[in-house]
Amino acid sequence: MKKVFSTFSPSGWQSVSRLGIALIVALLIGLMAGRVALALAITFGIYSLVQLWNVLRLEFWLRHRRVESPPDISGVWGEVVTIISRIYRRKQYHRARVTGLLREFRRLTTALPEGAVLLGPEHEILWFNRLAGEWLRLRRKRDVGIRIENLVRHPAFVEYLKTGYPTEGALVQDLESDRWLAFNIVRTGTAERQLLMVRDVSEEQQLQSMRKDFVANASHELRSPLTVISGYLDALADDDNLDPTWNTPVLEMRRQAERMRTIIKDLLELSKLESGEHTQGExxxxxxxxxxxxxxxxxxxxxxxxxxxxxxxxxxxxxxxxxxxxxxxxxxxxxxxxxxxxxxxxxxxxxxxxxxxxxxxxxxxxxxxxxxxxxxxxxxxxxxxxxxxxxxxxxxxxxxxxxxxxxxxxxxxxxxxxxxxxxxxxxxxxxxxxxxxxxxxxxx
CATH class of the missing domain: 3.30.565.10 (Histidine kinase-like ATPase, C-terminal domain)
Structure with a gap:
């Protein structure tokens, strides 16, 4: 109790003093009139009505504080109004700050060269930027709250979303737009929120495809002339009339031709593996x-x-x-x-x-x-x-x-x-x- 009284503000002590003076005056009047209980009851009733009036004014202001000015009340209720006004101003400040940060975040994500989709714990869509909406054909009013695997149904993407493998992300081709999209999930350590990043890698895929086609075609084209060269070199090596001074050069040429044959064979095998071509079953x-x-x-x-x-x-x-x-x-x-x-x-x-x-x-x-x-x-x-x-x-x-x-x-x-x-x-x-x-x- 002592601690409570020691924390009273000046307005609190003022209200306590006023109540004490009112009770002393009521007691004196009651003693003079011989009706002490009645005088005290009337005083408490008037005091309660005043407090009720202050509560009603405070409640009205709280419900209409956007358009109404704070009530002019003295004492403890005035201190309560001041504290509430201070909390409300702080709340408005933080709300304005968060709103500004959110607008800045939206501007930044709009300027990103990648798509971004914020996912909930069940992979439901919480938010996405413009590029993600364009590439994945998402609409805010229609698709927010829907699980993304119900909208992007490619098996590789669904498997990556479920298991997290492969760790480098999922690569998906959009057959409608002929666009290649790479998906990567940024995990925060909890399952509450996940950020799905989407990149358009169509140019990289086209360049890689061109490179693979070039290597495969060049390797195929080199096989025939290399076979002819190797054949002539074998014939020279078996020729007894060949000048002995040519034995070492011919041997080196045969070794280099064999090395080229090995490189071409490996290039063709690598091209087959990279293309995903299955020549036989498992x-x-x-x-x-x-x-x-x-x-x-x-x-x-x-x-x-x-x-x-x-x-x-x-x-x-x-x-x-x-x-x-x-x-x-x-x-x-x-x-x-x-x-x-x-x-x-x-x-x-x-x-x-x-x-x-x-x-x-x-x-x-x-x-x-x-x-x-x-x-x-x-x-x-x-x-x-x-x-x-x-x-x-x-x-x-x-x-x-x-x-x-x-x-x-x-x-x-x-x-x-x-x-x-x-x-x-x-x-x-x-x-x-x-x-x-x-x-x-x-x-x-």
């Missing part, structure tokens, strides 16, 4: 048997590491395209052989765990510096260009591995240290694992 593939054959091929080479171990910890089959999985394994093993010295070793491992199926190729070769690892799967990227060319590599092997793995919902993990060696691991999802008994029934 079937159970015996990865353990494939690795055993590839090891035999390595051991049959004139030069190979002294120790090539094969660790088969599972006999399960893998659902996929056999030629593409063979390309993955052979490219990884070929790289390990090229960059491992004769006294080194290579380990091929195939195993299964709760995460899925895994294929790893570990070597004790020259290793790779950490800054090169993120770019290893780029076309023609070479850690040591001089060494790679001398070994006859095309620079496309890991790019082929990357795209082939993507077509099998798999990922590539690279661990390496200079001077120690490298480990390339392919991770396949459990959905592609087939028990050997079930695989035998499927192929029968």
């Amino acid at each position: 079937h159970p593939v015996d990865m353990a048997g494939m690795l055993a054959l590839l090891r035999k091929e390595v051991m049959a080479l004139d030069q190979h590491p002294r120790d090539v171990r094969l660790l088969l910890e599972s006999d399960v089959l893998l659902k996929g395209v056999e030629s593409e999985l063979h390309s993955v394994a052979s490219n990884l093993i070929s790289n390990a052989v090229k960059y491992t010295p004769p006294e080194g070793e290579i380990e091929l491992r195939w195993w299964v765990d709760e995460a899925g199926a895994h294929l790893s190729v570990r070597d004790t070769g020259v290793g790779i510096a950490e800054e090169h690892i993120p770019r290893l799967t780029e076309r023609f990227y070479r850690v040591d260009p001089g060494r790679a060319r001398s070994m006859g590599g095309s620079g496309l092997g890991l790019a082929i591995v990357k795209h082939a793995l993507q077509r099998h919902d798999a990922t590539l993990q690279v661990q390496s240290k200079e001077g120690v060696g490298s480990t390339f691991t392919c991770h396949f999802p459990r959905s592609r694992i087939i028990p050997r008994s079930a695989g035998a029934l499927a192929t029968a």
Whole structure:
């Protein structure tokens, strides 16, 4: 009680003083008239009517404060009016500030070169900017509050919205406008709000398509003249009347022609993988048997590491395209052989765990510096260009591995240290694992 009285404002003490004086005057009048109770009752009644009148004036002002001025009341009620007016002015200030920020945000999002859609916890549309409305054909009065997967029904987009994979976003072609749209979700760590960014990547897709077509066409056109050149070089090499001084140049030309044939073959295979073209269906593939054959091929080479171990910890089959999985394994093993010295070793491992199926190729070769690892799967990227060319590599092997793995919902993990060696691991999802008994029934 003491704390309450110590926090009274001057107007509060003024009201208490007035009430006290009124009660003292009423008590004196009651004593003189001999009716103390009546005098006190009349005083309390008048005081209550005054307070009720002040409450009614305050209530009226609160309901009409936009058009009515604050009532002129003294005492505690005047202090209440002052406090409410101060809170109302602060509220108006913050509302004006938030409104200004919202208008600025809308102006900025309108100027964005990308579309933006704000989604709720159930992927319902809360807001979108002009470009998103134009590209996705959204209308505010019609589509706000509707789940976006009910409006954008492309399977790749729906899968990305549901799982978040692939992590680089979903790429969708709008058949009506022939526009390519890339979708990326900006996640804030909570499921309450998500920002969906939409980009028009039609030009990039067209350029990429032109590049792929050019590479594929050029590779096809180069095969015939290269075959002719290789044929004449083989004939020259077998000609006993050839001047001995030409033996070394002809041998080098044959080596370079073979390297060109390898590059063209890899370019055609990479173009096929990038185009999404499936030349054959998916079937159970015996990865353990494939690795055993590839090891035999390595051991049959004139030069190979002294120790090539094969660790088969599972006999399960893998659902996929056999030629593409063979390309993955052979490219990884070929790289390990090229960059491992004769006294080194290579380990091929195939195993299964709760995460899925895994294929790893570990070597004790020259290793790779950490800054090169993120770019290893780029076309023609070479850690040591001089060494790679001398070994006859095309620079496309890991790019082929990357795209082939993507077509099998798999990922590539690279661990390496200079001077120690490298480990390339392919991770396949459990959905592609087939028990050997079930695989035998499927192929029968």
